[in-house]
Amino acid sequence: MSKLFAVALGVLTAIGGFLDIGDLVTNAVVGSRFGMALAWVIPVGVLGICLFANMAGRVAAVSGRATFEIIRERLGPRMAAANLGASFFINLMTVTAELGGVALALRLATDAGPLMWVPVAAFAVWLVIWRVGFTVMENATGLLGLSLIVFVISVFLLQPDWTQLANQAMAPAIPESESGATYWYYAIALFGAAMTPYEVFFFSSGAVEEHWTVEDLGTSRLNVLVGFPLGGLLSLAIAACAATVLLPAQIEVTSLSEIALPVLAAGGKLALAFLIIGVVAATFGAALETTLSSGYTLAQFFGWAWGKFRRPMAAARFHVVMLVVLVACASALCTGVDPIAVTEYSVVFSAIALPLTYLPILIVANDPGYMGERVNGAVLNAAAMVYLVVILLAAAAAIPLMIVTGAGQ
Amino acid sequence: MRRRKPLPEAPAGSGRLLDARLHILDRQLLDFDDTPVGIVDDLLLEDLADDGRGPRVLAILTGQVLATRIFGGKPPVSRLQKLPWRLVRSVGIVVRVDADTDGGTGSLDNLWVERWLRDHVIAHIPGRRHAAH
Numbered sequence: 386m387s388k389l390f391a392v393a394l395g396v397l398t399a400i401g402g403f404l405d406i407g408d409l410v411t412n413a414v415v416g417s418r419f420g421m422a423l424a425w426v427i428p429v430g431v432l433g434i435c436l437f438a439n440m441a442g443r444v445a446a447v448s449g450r451a452t453f454e455i456i457r458e459r460l461g462p463r464m465a466a467a468n469l470g471a472s473f474f475i476n477l478m479t480v481t482a483e484l485g486g487v488a489l490a491l492r493l494a495t496d497a498g499p500l501m502w503v504p505v506a507a508f509a510v511w512l513v514i515w516r517v518g519f520t521v522m523e524n525a526t527g528l529l530g531l532s533l534i535v536f537v538i539s540v541f542l543l544q545p546d547w548t549q550l551a552n553q554a555m556a557p558a559i560p561e562s563e564s565g566a567t568y569w570y571y572a573i574a575l576f577g578a579a580m581t582p583y584e585v586f587f588f589s590s591g592a593v594e595e596h597w598t599v600e601d602l603g604t605s606r607l608n609v610l611v612g613f614p615l616g617g618l619l620s621l622a623i624a625a626c627a628a629t630v631l632l633p634a635q636i637e638v639t640s641l642s643e644i645a646l647p648v649l650a651a652g653g654k655l656a657l658a659f660l661i662i663g664v665v666a667a668t669f670g671a672a673l674e675t676t677l678s679s680g681y682t683l684a685q686f687f688g689w690a691w692g693k694f695r696r697p698m699a700a701a702r703f704h705v706v707m708l709v710v711l712v713a714c715a716s717a718l719c720t721g722v723d724p725i726a727v728t729e730y731s732v733v734f735s736a737i738a739l740p741l742t743y744l745p746i747l748i749v750a751n752d753p754g755y756m757g758e759r760v761n762g763a764v765l766n767a768a769a770m771v772y773l774v775v776i777l778l779a780a781a782a783a784i785p786l787m788i789v790t791g792a793g794q
Numbered sequence: 795m796r797r798r799k800p801l802p803e804a805p806a807g808s809g810r811l812l813d814a815r816l817h818i819l820d821r822q823l824l825d826f827d828d829t830p831v832g833i834v835d836d837l838l839l840e841d842l843a844d845d846g847r848g849p850r851v852l853a854i855l856t857g858q859v860l861a862t863r864i865f866g867g868k869p870p871v872s873r874l875q876k877l878p879w880r881l882v883r884s885v886g887i888v889v890r891v892d893a894d895t896d897g898g899t900g901s902l903d904n905l906w907v908e909r910w911l912r913d914h915v916i917a918h919i920p921g922r923r924h925a926a927h
Contacts (some may be wrong), residue, residue: 423869450822457833458820462863514920538827634855688822689908697922700830701912708915754817755887 390608398527399612404619405671406486406686407479407578407662407732410725412620413644414573414793416627417636419560419718421553424621425570431617433772435581435609435745438588440750440761440769442605445592447753452589453685455755456745461542468741469686472678475738476583478731481714484510485666487723489641494661496672500719507715510672514707519693526670536622539651545629553628570786570793573779574729577736579617580776582793583678589763590681594692601760628653680707713769738782741777747773812885815852821855822888823877828892831893832856832904833864838876853878854889875904 415423422718445451450458453472486503513522559568597605627638636643641664648660677693684703685690691703713728718724747769750761758777761769787793815836823831842848844925851918857874883890893902916922 450887458822461820466860466864515919518925565867598823688830688856690830694925697916697919698912701916705911705915743867784927 387647392604394524395604395614396610397531397614398484398524398616399608400619401527401530401533401666402523402531402670402674403613403676404530404667405581406482406668406724406728407581407652407735408620409486409623409644410638410728411571411574411732412623412625413579413631414729415575417551417625417626417631417643419568420560420628420632421550421570421624421681422557423484423568423572423575424554424624424777425557425688426575427579427617427624428614429775430532430576431614433576433775434580434584436765436768437585437746438613440608440765441585441589442597442609443602443759444746444750444755445589446597446599446605447757447759449593450747450749451593451681452686452742452746452753453682454688455749456742457686457688459745459748465686469682471738472582472682472735473739475731475734476586476675476679476682477710477714478579478727478734479681480582480710481717481722482670482695482724482728482731483675484711485669485716485718485722485727486641486717487665487672488667489741491726492786493641493645493657493664495597499724500721503715503718504668505706506672507711509675510669511696511708512678512709513673515697515704519591523591523672525671526666526673528664529666530670532659533619535648535652535656535659535663536619536626536697539648539656540622540625540629542651542656543629543647544624545625550628565792566786566790569782570733570790571737573786574732574793577732577734577739577783579620580733580739580740581732583675583735583736585746586678586681588694589678593695594694596694596761608758613678620724623689638725644763675761676707676711678776679710680704705767717734733783733792735788736776740773740780743773743776816821818854818885818889821885823854823893824888824890825893831891831902832875834889837860843867846914851879854891855881862886872903875902 412427430544441452444455449456453469455466457467460468482504484506485499487506491497491502492499492504543611559565592601592605595601623644627644630636630647630650631638631643638644645657645660649657652659656748680703681691683706684691684700687702689702690700692700695703697704747761750769751766753760808871815856816854821834823833825831833856834854834869835857836854836859837851838855840852854877855874856877857869859873860870862869877891877893881891883892
């Protein structure tokens, strides 16, 4: 019974924890501009993150090594340092975006300016990292994040033209108001939003934090393979809401209120309340994960003591890095940068940086020195190679498309 | 890539054959209580003896030497902490040493930043002594 409970809890947290500000914003933007014509990217991204997270989790459980330790050991100091620079920078953007997301959601609830909420959110993130245990932290934010199911309910309440939505999704056509370049630019953005590198740093470091062993692999695989696709359904629902309400009215998504508009139209204030709880939980959870990831990546690269399972006194550099990152990102937000714009850039940069972390994990997952008998099987490797090509293509096309489209304008 | 002479045959012995670059360099150093104490940045080798045995590894070197490892050159000896090879307990996915770090921070020179931040920053924040649970 307790085992069943553990599995159910794991799956539910994986669903609730799947979405972050990147998924919320990108899906709404894409839905409002392209309808469901980019819906096919979501299953591609979800399958990719299942494959990648599963591989990183298995490497961490079998070898006890988290992602950036492996990157250092396999790539050597020069390549690994370049990799760290890129990954850490993108992670900073994501921390900023998530903190901004928390502030925007709290602003929807209270009318107080978002700048007032930024320091509060940053302090709360720090406090949870300092005092709350890893498992409690994960489960609480994941379960509250389940409130985002309100997007699925809203789609049904809105009673859209289902055949039209299905046609848009099954026979994708680029709307007349958009160019081919913007279409592919947003395809890459959606892909990057689903396959954010921090999720993998966090997942593999979390496996070490929770002292996973080979016996835990079955549970973790189930969590990922059931939880992430269901989380992907939430992404589709966000896009469908936007496609139903925002696209016909030609409303542009510039803040969280446009993302909330279809939900408010469908379910009134009660639905809006659930939405706000869900967005706060999802972005707060992701702010925790990205802040921890900044500590994880740096500490693992330099070989410092890291982890919430240690006393802060025994992992001083790790905790100081996270403190500095939170202060820096909160300060950046206080200069008045637009969190939505930061989010849109961060998902595209995520796609650009993806090969840097994907390739070393794929190599080590095939190294018997680390993995013993638990190296990748033939089927997994075939799928992983297909994704390697997809990831490389997306990364290579992202910057030219960003320049050509003026970042999707 | 320069063309190199092929390496001589590996010595036939009963022991395990380790490639310094592949199996030792950049690996994590852990103390007896699983405290990370750095990474293997370099190896100190004995001067080449003429008896055909080849050089022996005297010590593992670790320190804040990322810049010289990336851009080349040689850091002053004071930047490197020497861990004599006799302290090495095992070489696997991690390298275990008996460095005696006293719960994580003891006396190793390369951990001075960790000690300094612990005593001057973390020590002033309430709740620092217990792991989160």
